[in-house]
Amino acid sequence: MSEPVIRRPLRCIQCGYDLEGLSARGACPECGRDIVASLASNLDLTATDRAPAPDARRVAWALFLATAGALAGSARLPEFAASAAAAELAATAARGLPLLLDKTAAVLHIVGLAGAATGLIALTFVLPRRDERRVLRIRVLGCVGFALWLALSVATPNAIGLTATALPAGMVLLALSPLLRELGPRSRVYRDRETAKQRVDELLLALGIAGVASACAEFAAQDSSNETTVALLRLVAAASAALVLIGLGYLATNAYWILRSVLNPEPTLSEVLGTSDSGSNHSA
Numbered sequence: 001m002s003e004p005v006i007r008r009p010l011r012c013i014q015c016g017y018d019l020e021g022l023s024a025r026g027a028c029p030e031c032g033r034d035i036v037a038s039l040a041s042n043l044d045l046t047a048t049d050r051a052p053a054p055d056a057r058r059v060a061w062a063l064f065l066a067t068a069g070a071l072a073g074s075a076r077l078p079e080f081a082a083s084a085a086a087a088e089l090a091a092t093a094a095r096g097l098p099l100l101l102d103k104t105a106a107v108l109h110i111v112g113l114a115g116a117a118t119g120l121i122a123l124t125f126v127l128p129r130r131d132e133r134r135v136l137r138i139r140v141l142g143c144v145g146f147a148l149w150l151a152l153s154v155a156t157p158n159a160i161g162l163t164a165t166a167l168p169a170g171m172v173l174l175a176l177s178p179l180l181r182e183l184g185p186r187s188r189v190y191r192d193r194e195t196a197k198q199r200v201d202e203l204l205l206a207l208g209i210a211g212v213a214s215a216c217a218e219f220a221a222q223d224s225s226n227e228t229t230v231a232l233l234r235l236v237a238a239a240s241a242a243l244v245l246i247g248l249g250y251l252a253t254n255a256y257w258i259l260r261s262v263l264n265p266e267p268t269l270s271e272v273l274g275t276s277d278s279g280s281n282h283s284a
């Protein structure tokens with residue numbers, strides 16, 4: 001009778017002992033824990049058939065670099081806050097703090113520019129060239145989005161410039177969404193961690209609220225009697241922008257998980273289990 005045998009290095013989940021060569025029905029010789037428990041914990045049991053997409057690595061790299069670029073590109077938000085705080089404090093406080101804030105803003109400016117440029121490079125050169133309309137749409141939408149983003153990032157951010165950036169950011173998110181859908185199922189962490197999975201539609205909604213609230217605030221600010229309304233709208237815009245920033249952080253983390261699992265896929269059950277008559281010689 002053939003017995004399933006562990007054919008690859010597999011760590012015991014309790015003590016870390018290497019279970020390679022042992023029967024899958026047995027227990028860890030070190031700690032006695034069922035080997036099945038270690039299998040369930042280490043393997044990607046629910047993985048769908050991993051059809052070998054030859055360019056999946058490049059797609060995963062493009063997705064990761066583009067989401068990281070979008071996150072870094074959003075450094076314009078804290079840059080705006082830092083330079084506004086520096087200007088506010090310059091009149092009152094001692095010199096030290098405004099100077100520090102100005103320097104922080106200068107660093108964030110470079111981070112923002114580098115982020116938008118990284119995204120543009122990722123979708124122009126790293127994303128593989130496939131003859132599919134879908135990929136073409138991703139490339140056009142994403143590249144135009146990042147190019148606009150980059151152009152808007154050159155100037156020191158002001159309220160109107162930041163509001164305008166919501167548009168290219170939305171284009172980039174729409175472009176990246178199908179890549180997440182395509183590669184997401186390859187990562188067990190991405191599939192399982194519902195709470196840490198950033199949904200693109202929610203991110204777009206927060207971005208839309210931030211953009212519209214900020215645009216309305218600028219419009220209302222033309223009349224000085226609207227002071228309270230303007231303050232409230234700016235508060236809504238700032239809160240939504242902060243949500244977008246956090247969401248982009250999650251999105252970049254998700255893309256990192258996906259990249260990791262594409263570069264180094266977890267073995268499937270059939271890869272780890274063999275039978276004792278297929279070569280591995282196990283004796284109890």
Ligand SMILES: [Zn+2]
Pocket residue numbers: 012013014015016017028029030031032033
């Ligand atoms: Zn053990």
